[in-house]
Amino acid sequence: MSAPAPAELEADIRAALRAVIDPELGHNIVDLGMIYDIAVDEAGAVAVLMTTTTRFCPASAFLEEAVRERLAGVAGVTSAVVELTYDPPWTPERMAPEIALRF
Amino acid sequence: MxxxxxxxxxxxxxxxxxxxLVLALALLALGIGYPLGSLAAPATLIVVHLVAIGWLSLLMLGALLQFLPxxxxxPLRLAGLAPWALVLLLVGLVLLLGGFAGLEGLSLPLELLPLGGLMLVCGFALAAVILFSTLFSAGSLPFPAGFVAVALGSLVITVLLGESLASALAGLLGGDAAIALINHGVGLHAGFGLGGWLTLAAMGVSYRLVSMFLIAPERKGVVPHIAFWGGFAALAALCLALGVVLVIGLPSGLALVAAGLAALVSLGAYASDVVALYRSRRRRELELHTQAAIAAFAALGAGALMLTGALWSGSEGALAGAVYLLALGWLGGLGLAMLYKIVPFLTWLECFAPDxxxxxxxxxxxxxxxARARVWFWAYFIATALTVLALMLDLELVFRAGAALQLVAVLGLIRHFYRARRLSDISAPWRNQSPPRLFLPASRQRSLS
Known part of the structure; x- marks a missing residue:
């Protein structure tokens, strides 16, 4: 069985990360716009750049760890690096329109 | 990172x-302290210090230990000192109250006053070391943290002034300066404590927390800077007034007026920012704690205006009402509102974040x-308004009834904090989760930082 193509793997990763729910907003971190970038190479090495809604929120470390945990469960991911950034900071405008409508 | x-x-x-807080409200409901006794009566001082140190300062320190980072x-520096600070503060408070009881006529030595004060100095010093070293570990301070830094400076002055007053009252400190402190220093002690320490710290923390809870953009531009520098200027003017008292033994009216004006400018800017935060929020439906916080913000505005009027008119009842509204409506009300969010949040972090x-x-x-907790917030703020009105109109029985209703409301809210901690109200899928310990540190920690 061949390794999934990077685009396919990225889609699988996004689907996996939708299981991580922000405890304050009650929606998944992908649709909330907290995943800034997912870089996947041909060998299945993944680098995720993410943020949290509040700078240095006490839940930040747990959210980062949850992303790492989900990546480990995606078939085809051979290694994963998760980086948390606040540059640029998260803003409500980053939410998917269908999520923003619920607020 | x-x-x-x-x-x-x-x-x-x-x-x-x-x-x-429960003990203080119970004493008030039983008629101990003002208005049955005088403002300076030892029984009043017992209640005042139970509220200012026991309730408000411990609450603020607990919140800062979590939210200053x-x-x-x-990360929090020297966090291992926190339990020692708590023990020293609790022992110091009990000794200080014992000293006041001695002044009231109970057979307790007056030396308990400076001894308790010394323990409080040590407890607050440990807390200040933790918080200042955390502040200094940041390269530059975001403006909400600037409020906290200035507030901690005011805490240091409050505590040292309080210890000096306690020593003077116990007869361990004599001379003209001691007499001047007893005659003119009590109001400054209250100003540094309620205004400089507690209000500035609450303003700084609320800038960040209210923005976070409402999903509102953080305030930027000139207005928050006016709030900060106005508060700083008010504190500087209070320091000048204290210097005048210590040097020439008389109050400085000019410095006090300058402090009052600067404080009003600061509070006006802060109020404008709070309104802007609520208006620019993305969370349409306000959660209960942000609804209750509105009553606390209103109490700050009303209390500040009442205090200005009371100092202008010299009315003792209005002064007592204004201070009560600021202490229990603004600071206490905001504290209860935020606890309603912070307690479940910390519980969630302990129980569910690792999963x-x-x-x-x-x-x-x-x-x-x-829905079940809302009634207790209504009861608390209505009772607070009732007690303030009773103080202004000198209606002792109404005041005691109001304090009793506040006590019932606080007990009702404590029950909800307890239920959140015990996971009693959690939705069905998570009912089998083991609850954490009530107060003491979690036995199951997952260190990620």
């Missing part, structure tokens, strides 16, 4: 603070039952 995590002793601070983006990514996890909101 450094990240904030769970403060292990915050809930112990909160539990002790709530105990002090959020404000500065650095994220592995198992479905609830929202923080799923740990509480807002």
């Amino acid at each position: 450094q990240m904030a995590c769970i403060s292990r002793w915050t809930l112990a601070f909160f539990g002790s603070a709530l105990g002090a 959020v404000l500065v983006g650095k 994220m990514g592995r198992l479905p996890t609830p929202r923080v909101q799923d740990l509480v039952h807002e």
Whole structure:
């Protein structure tokens, strides 16, 4: 069985990360716009750049760890690096329109 | 990247603070202290210090231990000192109250006053070391943290002034300066404590927390800077007034007026920012704690205006009403409102955060039952308004009834904090989760920072 193509793997990763729910907003971190970038190479090495809604929120470390945990469960991911950034900071405008409508 | 995590002793601070609040309200409901006694009566001082140190200061320190790292983006430094600070503060408070009881006529030595004061100095000093070293570990301070830095400076002055007053009252400190302090220093002690320490710290923390809870853009531009520099100027003017008292033994009217004007400018700017935060929020439906906070913000505005009027008119009842509204409506009301969010949030962090990514996890909101708790917030703020009115009109029985209703409301809210902690109101899928310990540090920690 061949390794999934990077685009396919990225889609699988996004689907996996939708299981991580922000405890304050009650929606998944992908649709909330907290995943800034997912870089996947041909060998299945993944680098995720993410943020949290509040700078240095006490839940930040747990959210980062949850992303790492989900990546480990995606078939085809051979290694994963998760980086948390606040540059640029998260803003409500980053939410998917269908999520923003619920607020 | 450094990240904030769970403060292990915050809930112990909160539990002790709530105990002090219950005791203070019970004493008031029983008619101990003002208005049955005078403003300067030892029984009044017992209640005042139970509220100012036991309730409000322990609450603020517990909150800062958790949220100062959020404000500065650095982990808490010297966190192991926190339980020692709590023990020293509790022992110091009990001794100080014992000293006041001695002044009231109970057979307790007056030396308990400076001894308790010394323990309080040590306890607050430990807390200040933790918080200042955390502040200094940040390269530059975001403006909400600047409020906290200035507030901690005011705390140091409050505590040293309080210890000097306690020593003077016990006869251990003599001379003209001691007499001047007893005659003119009590109001400054209250100003540094309620205004400089507690209000400035509450303003700084609320800038960040209210923005976070409402999903509103953080305030930028000139207005928050006016709030900060106005507060700083008010504190500087209070320091000048204290210097005048110590040097020439008389109050400085000019410095006090300058402090009052600067404080009003600061509070006006802060009020404008709070309104802007609520108006620019993305969360349309306000959660219960942000609804209750509106009553506390209103109490700040009304209390500040009442205090201005009372100082202008010299009315003792209006002065007592204004201070009561600021202490229990603004600071106490905001504290109870924020506890309604912080307690379930910390509980969620302990119980569910480690499962994220592995198992479905609830929202923080799923740990509480807002509809049932709402009535207690209504009762608390209505009772606070009633007690303030009774103080202004000198209606002692109405005041005691109001304090009793406040006590009932606080007990009702404590029950909800307890239920959140015990996971009693959590949604069905998570009912089997083991609840954490009530106050003491979690036995199961997952260190990620």
